Amino acid sequence: MPRRSQINDSALRKRMLAHAAGLFAAKGYANTLTSELGRASEFSEGRYFIYFGSKDGVLRSIFDDYWAQIHERVHTLEKTEPDPVQRIRRITRAAIEVYRDNEDVFRVVASHRYPSASGGLSPECAYMREFHSVALRAIEQATRQRTTRIARKTAEMIYHSLRGALEHLLNRYYEAKHEGRYSFTIADVQQHMDVLVNALLAGAGESRSDRHPE
Numbered sequence: 001m002p003r004r005s006q007i008n009d010s011a012l013r014k015r016m017l018a019h020a021a022g023l024f025a026a027k028g029y030a031n032t033l034t035s036e037l038g039r040a041s042e043f044s045e046g047r048y049f050i051y052f053g054s055k056d057g058v059l060r061s062i063f064d065d066y067w068a069q070i071h072e073r074v075h076t077l078e079k080t081e082p083d084p085v086q087r088i089r090r091i092t093r094a095a096i097e098v099y100r101d102n103e104d105v106f107r108v109v110a111s112h113r114y115p116s117a118s119g120g121l122s123p124e125c126a127y128m129r130e131f132h133s134v135a136l137r138a139i140e141q142a143t144r145q146r147t148t149r150i151a152r153k154t155a156e157m158i159y160h161s162l163r164g165a166l167e168h169l170l171n172r173y174y175e176a177k178h179e180g181r182y183s184f185t186i187a188d189v190q191q192h193m194d195v196l197v198n199a200l201l202a203g204a205g206e207s208r209s210d211r212h213p214e
Helices: 004-027 034-039 045-052 055-080 084-101 103-111 126-144 152-178 186-211
Strands: none
Touching: 004 034, 004 045, 004 055, 004 103, 034 045, 034 055, 045 055, 055 084, 055 103, 055 126, 084 103, 084 126, 084 152, 084 186, 103 152, 126 152, 126 186, 152 186
């Protein structure tokens, strides 16, 4: 069991990252000065450096924490949901739920590349790569229910189509909400994704079955 000091430290770190994500989402990462991280909050600039080392370190931690939440949920789904099609739907729902609870963080993650430990930029964090792997395995399993000859490239195309659509729909929801328009809701995002999952998987299965009849 974690000590009370560890729990308090974790809660403090979470609040610090939430504050930083709000600034980055509102002003942009490049336009946010390190001094602003402390000036507009209960935390000092020095405390940010103690916890995260640099502004890049703050951004890296925002990425890691966001994807860690999704990672935990999708790994549970991979172990507990035997139906791959249903697993794909539930993976998208998990991503939407994490977004709903972390809107500012999503805006930062969607508009920036992940800063590597060497100081440069790498395409994605480890948790994001693992999410890719879990989702891709589910897609491959789902399409193999229709044919054993589905190409990995087709599965990857489906994955990137779903991921791109999800980011687009979440951005659309965010913009509508912050403009005071509530005609497009989180439920609408999920409904669109369910329809797209069904269409892409059915289309992939039919096209492959036409070429390679069982």
